[in-house]
Amino acid sequence: MQACYAGAMKRSDNKSHCPINFSLETFGDTWSLLIIRDIVYFGKKTYGEFLESEEGISSNILASRLVHLERKGILVKEPHESDKRKEIYLLSEKGLDVIPILLEMAGWGAKYDPETDAPQNWIAIVNADRERMTGLIRETVQNGGSIFTGPNSVVSKLAIT
Amino acid sequence: MQACYAGAMKRSDNKSHCPINFSLETFGDTWSLLIIRDIVYFGKKTYGEFLESEEGISSNILASRLVHLERKGILVKEPHESDKRKEIYLLSEKGLDVIPILLEMAGWGAKYDPETDAPQNWIAIVNADRERMTGLIRETVQNGGSIFTGPNSVVSKLAIT
DNA sequence: CATTTTTACTTTTGTAATGCAAGTTAAATT
DNA sequence: AATTTAACTTGCATTACAAAAGTAAAAATG
DSSP states (O other), X not given: XXXXXXXXXXXXSOOOOOHHHXXXXXXXXXXXXXXXXXXXXXXXXXXXXXXXXXXXOOHHHHHHHHHHHHHTTSEEEEEOSSOTTOEEEEEOHHHHTTXXXXXXXXXXXXXXXXXXXXXXHHXXXXXXXXXXXXXXXXXXXXXXXXXXXXXXXXXXHHTOO | OOOOOOOOOTTOSOOOOOHHHHHHHHHOSTTHHHHHHHHHHHOOOSHHHHHTOTTOOOHXXXXXXXXXXXXXXXXXEEEOSSXXXXXXXXXXXXXXXXXXXXXXXXXXXXXXXXXXXSOHHHHHHHXXXXXXHHHHHHHHHHTTOOSSSSTTOHHHHHTOO
């Protein structure tokens, strides 16, 4: 039940102290930001939920990324209250601070992918008041909610159709 | 003299139309954002300059990433005016729109790397007025300047010590 | 309460990406 | 004319990733 697969993660040996490089070394691989996205946008919290991501991450890679993100202090792992098989992964403060990066990347992708899945009214709202939305999303996620999913979602609070 | 090494780039086959995934497929590999950083922060423009990056990219990988970024419309390649051996790589509009993402990542890295190279007054200025600084950086880079390097650098315009 | 299912991983193995060193070609410099 | 520079390319070893199957503990089911 313990994750002992350390995984490799090249370029984790601090090639420089450029802050952008530091960020990339922490969550700049292929999957880390997608895992964080699943938490922030869709309220996912367990291994099984992450495994079902749209992009199809492999189980071994997912395990290695969760270990990596936990080690880097982005994620915190706790046992599930009632179901002792489950582990709950939550964003730490450090992890919550990645949200602004996600929002910028979502804005860029929504602008340039002609077939984007992003709801344009959502993108517009975020662009209109980035700071306020960042705060609202942060609080929501901190309380176990997410942007799109669940009863306490950000979009339901804002009554976005 | 022509780059025919296409490179591979896994996950370039549009696994989803999530805007974050789209961004990651475009510039979410290990090196692309560091190349864009070199342009935006240090005014680099040629293959040789990118090759000298602090993090030490391999020549074949650099070539493949430049091709990739050009194909995705992030970079534009033009011949050097006077020296016909050189190629100049510039950011397109689409590439300039990546700047806000870089700023967020720089902010995060500067906050969490205790040994960061980032000048704290620079980070503070960006955090104080993100929108204005984004515009100023964008214009500067569009005119061939950069944040830290060169006579028309953003920091020299702002007279940051 | 024995069996099946679920959950969170690990292990194995093939494939693809990366990294390093050396090589190539055209243009510029000496 | 010879050397150096710039922008790549090539070959090969190493590493990371992906897919599939396997494992162990806890929970649900009959």
